[in-house]
Amino acid sequence: MLLIKNIGILQTPIGKNSLCGEAQAQNLKLTNAAILVENGKISAIYEDGKLPNLSSVGECEVVDADGRLVTPGLVDCHTHLVFGGWRHNEIPLKLRGATYLDILKAGGGILDTVRHTRQMSEDELFEKSKGFVNEMLAGGVTTVESKSGYGLNLDDELKQLCVNKRLNEETAMQVVSTFLGAHAIPPEYKGKPNKYIDFLCNVVLPAVKEQNLAEFCDVFCEDAVFDVEQSKKMLLTAQKLGFKSKIHADEIEAIGGAVLAGEIKAISAEHLIATNEQGIESMAKGGVTAALLPATSFYLGKTYAPAREMIKNGIPVAIASDFNPGSCPSLNLQFAINLGYLKYRMLPEEILTATTLNAACAIDRGETIGSIEVGKQADLVIWDAPNFEMICYRFGSNQVKTVIKKGEIIQ
Ligand code: NIG
Ligand code: FE
Numbered sequence: 491m492l493l494i495k496n497i498g499i500l501q502t503p504i505g506k507n508s509l510c511g512e513a514q515a516q517n518l519k520l521t522n523a524a525i526l527v528e529n530g531k532i533s534a535i536y537e538d539g540k541l542p543n544l545s546s547v548g549e550c551e552v553v554d555a556d557g558r559l560v561t562p563g564l565v566d567c568h569t570h571l572v573f574g575g576w577r578h579n580e581i582p583l584k585l586r587g588a589t590y591l592d593i594l595k596a597g598g599g600i601l602d603t604v605r606h607t608r609q610m611s612e613d614e615l616f617e618k619s620k621g622f623v624n625e626m627l628a629g630g631v632t633t634v635e636s637k638s639g640y641g642l643n644l645d646d647e648l649k650q651l652c653v654n655k656r657l658n659e660e661t662a663m664q665v666v667s668t669f670l671g672a673h674a675i676p677p678e679y680k681g682k683p684n685k686y687i688d689f690l691c692n693v694v695l696p697a698v699k700e701q702n703l704a705e706f707c708d709v710f711c712e713d714a715v716f717d718v719e720q721s722k723k724m725l726l727t728a729q730k731l732g733f734k735s736k737i738h739a740d741e742i743e744a745i746g747g748a749v750l751a752g753e754i755k756a757i758s759a760e761h762l763i764a765t766n767e768q769g770i771e772s773m774a775k776g777g778v779t780a781a782l783l784p785a786t787s788f789y790l791g792k793t794y795a796p797a798r799e800m801i802k803n804g805i806p807v808a809i810a811s812d813f814n815p816g817s818c819p820s821l822n823l824q825f826a827i828n829l830g831y832l833k834y835r836m837l838p839e840e841i842l843t844a845t846t847l848n849a850a851c852a853i854d855r856g857e858t859i860g861s862i863e864v865g866k867q868a869d870l871v872i873w874d875a876p877n878f879e880m881i882c883y884r885f886g887s888n889q890v891k892t893v894i895k896k897g898e899i900i901q
Contacts (some may be wrong), residue, residue: 491550492527492897494870495541498557500525502862503843508779508806508851517839517878518862525560527868530896535864553899555872558891559880560773561842562862563632563869565849566823567602568760568781570670570814572619573640573655575606577815579782590817591714591742600640600674603815607640607650615653616660622813622821623663628901629650630890631823632869633664635853636680637708639673644694647671651703662900666853666867668736672716672724675779687720691727701733703790705854706757707733711747718746725754734854740765750777758808758852762795763787774803779852782844783812784829785820797834808848809834809841828885838878868897 500523503509509516520537526547527533534542544550579602580593593599607615610734619636626634631737641647651667653717658665671690679686698704706729711721725735734757739747741761751759759773762783774779782795800807813821823845830841850860858867872892875881881889893901 491547492553492868492894493524493542493544493550494527494553494555494560494756494872495524495556497523497525497555497560497576498876500535500537500560500841500862500870503847504849504861505864506854506856508848509843510804511783511801513541514595514801514807514848515837515839516853517842523560523866525862525870527897529856530868532862532866532868535862542810553872553892557876559873559875559877560862561848561871561873561878562860563871563893563895564630564812564823564845565632565853565855566626566631566813567661567758567766567808567849567852568810569634569636569821570639570785570812571622571640572615572650573603573607573815574610574615575603575815578821579805580816594674595676595714599816601677603640604642604676607680608646609893612649612652615649616656618814619653620661623657623661623665626821626823627893627895628662629822629824629888630871630893631857631895632893633666633850633853633855634766635666635668637670638671638704642671642674642676643678644697645695648697648701649704651698653704662895662898664895665717666855667704668706668708668761669698669728669733670710671695672709672721674710676717676732683716685718687716687724692722694732695728695733699733702900705734706736707876708736708738710738711745711750712738712741713738713743713745718750721747722750722754725756744769748773751778757854761786763792765795770803770805774805779806779808779848780806781849781852782834783810783818783826785822785826785832786812786818787833788829789818789820794833797830797836801840806848806851807840807844808852809844810849824881824889825885831882838882842878842881868894870894
């Protein structure tokens with residue numbers, strides 16, 4: 491049993507479903523609060539200095555928050571954290587004017603990471619990504635989604651997904667696994683994207699399903715990668731096998747990915763830097779959560795997704811890091827929070843919802859995490875700050891004081 495007392499402000503969105511429109515800005519704020527945790531779950535919440543009668547609750551560890559802010563553990567709902575190598579070698583190319591897609595078309599970019607990932611053993615990849623998840627935990631992230639997509643053949647895709655499974659089982663981080671075999675066209679299928687999609691649908695997806703290694707299927711729907719038809723085929727085949735759909739949509743060009751997300755009722759569409767009116771309309775109609783990745787806009791020097799437009803149109807907005815070696819070599823979700831305020835012009839309350847409850851719903855975990863409510867998992871952050879405005883405002887420093895995952899103090 492654990493009691494966190496003397497919480498200056500307890501701030502949280504409320505509910506099990508994603509919040510949109512004005513509701514995204516509604517956070518519960520309790521002052522002088524306390525949280526009681528039993529068996530890894532929140533069993534009671536107190537405010538105004540009230541506390542449980544400790545003699546009646548048995549043995550109890552007590553943490554004094556000393557007037558600090560407490561929020562739900564952050565949820566990073568979009569990452570590519572299992573990969574070989576890095577891509578700092580792209581810097582000179584970029585400084586000479588090459589774009590992200592120029593590098594990919596020339597056989598570098600994602601394909602460079604594929605070469606390095608294929609060369610690493612499962613154990614080596616596990617050790618490398620364990621370092622990343624520990625750094626994420628220290629930054630207040632208690633659940634992370636992790637995509638494959640740097641294997642692009644049967645064995646190496648399964649290898650990446652096995653690393654996800656081990657990270658979930660062997661570290662304090664909760665890891666939710668997504669199959670992204672359709673991330674790029676591998677050299678073995680150069681010029682034959684349809685054949686590659688057939689291979690994924692007929693061979694790899696059934697194997698992933700059989701070994702229960704992923705819950706979601708994602709596609710990089712983009713100019714010079716997979717078009718709308720190919721993406722649709724991949725995601726609908728996956729839906730038939732029981733995978734929920736995610737889609738990298740309108741990251742660089744609006745080729746119809748967000749429209750497709752709405753049509754096939756994807757759980758989330760991600761990136762959406764270049765999305766347009768049709769995309770927004772279709773997502774709103776299909777109940778799709780927009781997972782926005784501002785640190786990728788920052789690193790690629792692109793514009794920022796129209797977050798306010800989406801909120802105005804009733805689309806629940808989540809914010810994630812997109813950590814990967816090519817378009818966002820940062821796993822710092824607090825930096826994405828800063829950009830949410832500075833570039834998306836979102837309110838601190840909207841941003842908290844975007845990085846907790848809405849992010850949890852983007853990975854279908856709204857029932858158990860994403861808010862501080864009796865019955866939910868006790869995933870909590872005590873911040874070295876008095877309020878969430880401070881988290882949006884200060885950048886470049888880790889403002890976390892203590893991280894609690896399933897009722898255990900881990901940092
Ligand atoms: O989300 N866009 C596709 N996938 C990643 C980048 C992957 C990479 O460049 O290695 C993204 O930006
Ligand atoms: Fe991504």
